Amino acid sequence: MSSYDDSEAFEAASALSLSARAMASRPRPYLDGLNPAQAEAVQRLDGPVLMLAGAGTGKTRALTARIAHLLSTGTARPNEILAVTFTNKAAREMKNRVGALLGQPAEGMPWLGTFHAICVKLLRRHAELVGLKSNFTILDTDDQVRLMKQLIVAADIDEKRWPARQLASIIDGWKNRALTPEKLPAAEAGAFNGRGPALYAEYQQRLKELNAVDFGDLLLHVIRIFQENGDLLAQYQRWFRYVLVDEYQDTNVAQYLWLRLLAQGHNNICCVGDDDQSIYGWRGAEVGNILRFEKDFPGAHVVRLEQNYRSTGHILAAASGVIAANRDRLGKTLWTDGEDGEKVRLIGHWDGEEEARWVGEEIEAMARGTRGMDPISPDGIAILVRASHQMRAFEDRFLTIGMPYRVIGGPRFYERMEIRDAMAYFRLVVSPEDDLAFERIVNTPKRGLGDKAVQTIQRMARSNGVSLVEGARLVIETGALGGKGAKELRIFLEGLARWRGMMAGAVAAASDDLIEDLGAGDKLSHVELAEVILDESGYTAMWQNDKTPEAPGRLENLKELVKALEEFENLQGFLEHVSLIMDNEQDDQEPKVTLMTLHAAKGLEFPAVFLPGWEDGLFPSQRSMDETGMKGLEEERRLAYVGITRAEKVCTISFAGNRRVYGQWQSQMPSRFIDELPGEHVEVLTPPGLYGHTGGMAATASPVSQVMRGSDLHEKAARADVYNSPGWKRLQENQGRFGLRQPSESRGITIDAEAVSVFSPGDRVFHQKFGYGTVMTVEGDKLGVAFDKAGDKHIVGRFLVSADAAGDVPF
DNA sequence: TTTAGCATGCGAGAT
């Protein structure tokens, strides 16, 4: 796996193509059951094609069938197809499905992979054209930030006011837009306090010195190679006769340029995507790429996949209603010949905790099977949130009621501290000049080698122009570092040398069966070597001695890491493909509810989906709108569309009237996207607070139920103010549209503005959740209140009533 | 050098 030799890949591939040609005369099972649009997308092979594939319209099916078609008709050999995806997972799935369609493993498709994996392959071959050695290392985000931090400190910039993370994201943004330091437009000159462009150039220089690249460079270097070496580009253009791109709406400028270079000439490029599901603008994706496709590739053929096989009619209609509010879209109309099913359900709650409680109960009810519906296993249920911190309320609740759940997302396996540490050890053993790896682990576990010792080593290394490992050796030799530190450092270096010696044997044994047969028994396999490294370095012991609750899990992860090594021939190969171990799929026998972000849910589907937290500011996210205005709002709306279209049978949207944000209670307005739901496809549910059925929590009435019920004085007071807010008016209009009576009419309550209490410091007040308290501060509509029982809180005035008025209310 | 304790700031996260 670690070898990317041209001829090898191309020859292996052509062996498969022979059998593919033999299939040409046979029936084509991959065409069976395709609808007309899909069939066209599969069979229109030549020229630019845009496959506009709505949610749940069988996109992957069409894409894989297209590859199968190319191969089995003999139109292209496996090595002549360039097929790019964004994630390894998608690449793997495509490989598997093509293999299944052809009835044989598609191992022979060397150019099916992620943008980055393919670029690594190309760049290893032609590294010297951009001044790199072909064994360059790929830095991850953490390494990048550490490197930039050094540059920022060296440039004498206040690292606190101008954090390295920020610089990293600015540079990342430039690279996404294919802007190299020389090409930075004047408009960017002011970035990062005016120091951005210079730091960018320095950073690139350092990378070159380190023989390293970051993720963005992978694309940019390859683009530069192609631009500067016309004949080489022409060669690849001839090789890659057919280009396929998945999730085209997620491509950034650099990826677009890359694709255009490779597709120029034959123009056999097929891009698959859905402008309505473009939700990665914040990391550089340009919806414009897909919107512009027909201009970019003249003569392009657009095929729309609009028949949906996933969701019920009501769910599709609701999703379509929301997305219709977007202006920048190509436009599609999803339809189904399936049932209308149940309407999308909408419910409001008093606060986030009640929302979580209610969802928990609903899931239990679904698992039992309610209202004549078939039971839905927790496996088929997902809760999709806008921001990951929303998950906490659900986790708390599920732990309380003993509901099994799994969280998707969170820190990626290879991003965990212990994994990164272990990998740094492996990296340093494989390549001693990996200075970033050295810095990471030289004092992990603690060896008494702190900042000062590291600085000494760095000075030594720099003044001699050698790596840190070599510098460390010199430091010991010259006695620049004394005492305990020197002793520990010596042990550390000896360890590195010893492990490296063991590895040389392991590589030889793996690459030459003869040696193994001749009984080179004292040589370790790379898996054993990894264990030895972790053991002898004291790294395993460090976690064994750690008594924090996370330690056992970390040891568990290390075991998994070692297990993952078995899949590779040697450590180098593993490090190269480390991203492959990202999704460590756990054994799940027990059915579990899935908890994840909306972003993580793209491409997935569930019989039942809960979409909590539909409140303005949270969803759509205030920040998104502040930063990119209408563009941001449209992306948020697409996120709503993605969320709804994940549901097959039941979709439940909810919002809370109050939510704790960064530890402060805030009143929330229902999301504007709720307004955009077409009323005829929505059913408004009655919150449990109305009948107080959530045992003992009568005080947790939701905003909706407040409006509906309205017998208590303090609610009346709260309402008068709320009625004046635009959000509340919107909610009421919705309820009108959804067939609810206006509460004031239905209950004969008049809105009495006089009833709104205006509080001043010293007033005694009452709050539904926190009980009695004394007003301490007043700032606009936010009051600081010292509650008798619940402590100090900041509360919006409308949720408070004077203690007198509340006196009669039984709580 | 290590650590405990306070200040700070906060969105989604592939490669």
Add this chain to the structure above:
DNA sequence: GCATGCTAAA
């Protein structure tokens, strides 16, 4: 409310 990252003290 929490994690992160710095300063102060051991």
